Amino acid sequence: MGGKTLFDKVWDDHVVVPESEQTPAVFYIDLHIVHEVTTPQAFNMLRENKLPVRRPDLMLATMDHSTPTVPVKDLSVLDDPAISAPEPAKQIRQMIVNCEEFGIELHGFGDHHRGIVHVIGPEIGATQPGKTIVCGDSHSSTHGAFGALGFGIGTTEVGHVLATQCLLQRKAKSMAVNITGKLQPGVSAKDIILALIGKIGVDGGTGHVIEYRGETIRxxxxxxxxxxxxxxxxxxxxxxxxxxxxxxxxxxKGRDKAPQGADWDTAVKRWKSLKTDADASFDKEVSLDISDLEPQVTFGTNPGMVVSISKPIPKIGDLSFNKAIDYMQVKADQPMLGTKVDIVFVGSCTNSRMTDLHSVAKMLDGKKVASNVRMMIVPGSEALKVQAEAEGLHKIFTAAGAEWREAGCSMCLGMNSDKLGKGQLCVSTSNRNFEGRQGPGGRTVLASPETATASAIAGVIADPRDYI
Amino acid sequence: MEQLTQLTSKTTVLPIDDVDTDQIIPARFLTTTTRDGIGKALFADWRFDAQGNAIKDFPLNAPDIADCKFLVAGRNFGCGSSREHAPWSLFDFGIRAVISSEIADIFRNNSLKNGLVPVIVDNDTHQWLLANPGAEVTVDLEARELRLPTGKAVTFPIDNFARHCILEGIDQTGYLMQNIDNIGRFESNRSWQP
Structure with a gap:
């Protein structure tokens, strides 16, 4: 028998009833993050079946997806059509009703820890090694950074977790991604993950749980x-x-929901065992050396259509590729560098944390956003906003001509009023460049906060290494 | 959940790879708090122009689309967001099976919970289906088999439990609720508490 992977260990610790040929495993969930967009129909299911929420204490509720990024002192602000459409406003109000009715604590407007689901979990210390964490949002994989098993679920499964704290699951396969090398100046974690997706493709990990390993990760x-x-x-x-x-x-250590005192020491001892055994094996392994990695930018309409900033767009020529470059109004064999930019968006569950805000502030300090560019900086949570302002970062942002907005998902997915117009090009630190993702007809170029900031200053897609 | 054992229908074909759930239903339609009429939003930005007029050459706007209960899609259909609104909108539109050589994990899982059958086929079968839109095929869930008009039959993989639920027309919540005592015991016996 070989050893266990990190994934094996977390999986085994949560099996209530093992899977068989006929039935999936009954699998326990330690933390369920709920937001206003993917839960209303699940709460309706509870009402129809007269079911309570089994463990309200294991729910973490907030509002982020369809919330405006202007100050909301009270809910009447949502009735202003310039701030919110009626449907998202209704959804936000419904979330408040649902949480009250089912006894769930809600981090709503004005709460220090309201923010993007995948930002606040770690921020308050609820995200912990060895936990299983789900949310009706595919970027729940974020929590894996702590050695938790985090994954996205649909609304039916949101209902399952609300009612039973469990899911029906088949165990996924395992995949090791070994990353070696030291990042060059101006190149960041975002470039690593974009390069990896470019290498293995947007379906390279399908059916698998990835473990990122290697000196670079450490x-x-x-x-x-x-x-x-x-x-x-x-x-x-x-x-x-x-x-x-x-x-x-x-x-x-010291975060609100993290274990305290003697419990902390016990927990750390347990967490230290959460690593892949030396004799464990993976179903699949991939290696990536990032020593010479350049800043990455996407040119197409999925995150796998990505290119190093100094290189031309490759010529692939199949139907999907042609559809993508046609939509993006770019050409094969041409570089993305120098393409005119309309909007720069810094934010989302991918890049809206202090490290990102620090990088942006360092590059923007004493500079101006180009006159043809609207730059929006949206912190991941209200707590991050307070912290950034305590450090004076907002003054650097606004002095440069950037907008410093309230926390939320914002222009990552265009569910509130922060949307691209038809044909507008946005250099975005978010995670998806799908057609229309940031607004119908909008064109998204995914990049790091560094590349986004360089492009905001230059007014065209620019190499951050020229601006640091 | 609607029951399905075996169904014969024409296919509609969308030959694009990596179709993401933002295309299947754009985020601005996720502001609903129900599932009513969600089929109207299916592929909204590919079916309609900015003025709301139907784009004639888009496959789902074909005059005979009501007769097409199967969608043949390019590789890696349903990637991206976990929104269950994607299978809801396909089902509400009238689609009962999605056929491809590869279907993204979360979308596939969500589909199974709603009686929308994900049919994964080999490359040769996939290529034939892509090249023959409107072909009349049979999805036999009982036999786990897809039958083509050429006489060829291929089996497709599907989780036993999900198949059972669709064949019987029952949702999965009931099975979880039957395990509530096991869940309680698990909670009391853990070596640590979340």
Whole structure:
């Protein structure tokens, strides 16, 4: 018998009833994050079946997807059509009703920890090594950065977890991604994950849980590890994990929901066992050396259509490729560098944390956003906003001409009023460049916060290495 | 959940690879708190122009689309967001099976919970289906078999439990609820508490 992977260990610890040929495993969930968009129909299911929420104490509720990124002092603000359409406003109000009715604590407007689901879990210390964490949002893979097993679920499954704290699951396969090399200046974690998706494709991880391993990963801070795990789903993977280490524990210590006192020591002892055994094997292995990695930018309409910033767009020529470059109004054999930019968006569950805000502030300090560009900076949570302002970062942003907005998913998916217009090009630190993702007809170029900031200053897609 | 054992119908073909759930239903339609009429939003930005007029050459706008209960799609259909609104909108539109050489994990899982059958076939069969839109095929869930008008029959993989639920027209929540005592015991016996 070989040893166990990190994924095996977390899986085994949560099996209530093992899977058989006829039935999937009954699988326990330790933390369920709920938001306003993918839960209303699940709460309706509970009402129809007269079921309570089994463990309200294991729910973490907030509002992020369809919320406006202007201040909401009270809910009447949502009735202003310039701020919110009626449907999202209704959804937000319904979330408040649902949480009250089912006894779930809601981090709503004005709460220090309202924010993007995958930002607040780690921020309050609810995201912990060895936990199973789900949310009706595919970027739940973010929590894997702590050695948790985090994955996205649909609304039917949201109902399952609300009612039983369990899911019906078949165990996924395992995949090791070994990353070696040291990042060059101006190149960041976002570039690593974009390069990986470019290498293995948007279905390269389908059916698998990825474990990111290697010296490069060990050198990354928690914000950077979250950026990498966050986009596991963009390679089709069910989840992405990183074994916890001293960096993880240092980040967590003292956070509200993290264990305290003697419980902390007991927990750290348990967490230290959460690593892949030396004699364990994976179903699939991939290696990536990032020593010479350049900043990455996408040119097409999925995150796998990505190119190094100094290189031309490759000529692939199949139907999907042609449809993508036609939509993006770019040409094969031409570089993305120098393409005119309309909007720069810094935010989302991929890149809206302090590390990202620091990088942007450092590059923007004393500079101006080009006159043809609207730059929006949207922190991942209300707590991050407060922290950034305490450090004076907002003054740098606004002095440069960027907008400093309220926390939320914002222009990552265009569910609120932050949308691209038809044909507008946005350099975005978010995770998806799908057609119309940021607004119908909008064109998205995914990049790191560094590349986004360089492009905001230049007014065209620019190489951050020229601006640091 | 609607029951399905065996169904014969024409196919509609969308030969694009990596169709993501943002295309199947754009995020602006996720502001609903119900599932009513969600089929109207299916492929909204590919079916309609900015003025709301139907784009004639889009396959789902074909005059005989009501007769096409199977969608043949390019590789890696349903990637991206976990929104269950994607299978809801396909089902509400009238689609009962999605056939491809590869279907993204979360979409496939969500489909199974709604009686929308994900049919994964080998490359040769996939290529034939892509090249023959409107072909009348049979999805036999009982036999786990897809039958083509050429006489060829291929088996497709499907989780036993999900298949059982669709064959019987029952949802999966009931099975979880039957395990509520096991869940309680698990919670009391854990070596640590979340």
């Amino acid at each position: 050198d990354l801070n928690m914000d950077e590890r979250m950026t990498i795990c966050n986009m596991s789903i963009e390679a089709g993977a069910r989840a992405g994990m990183i074994a916890p280490d001293e960096t993880t524990f240092a980040y967590m």
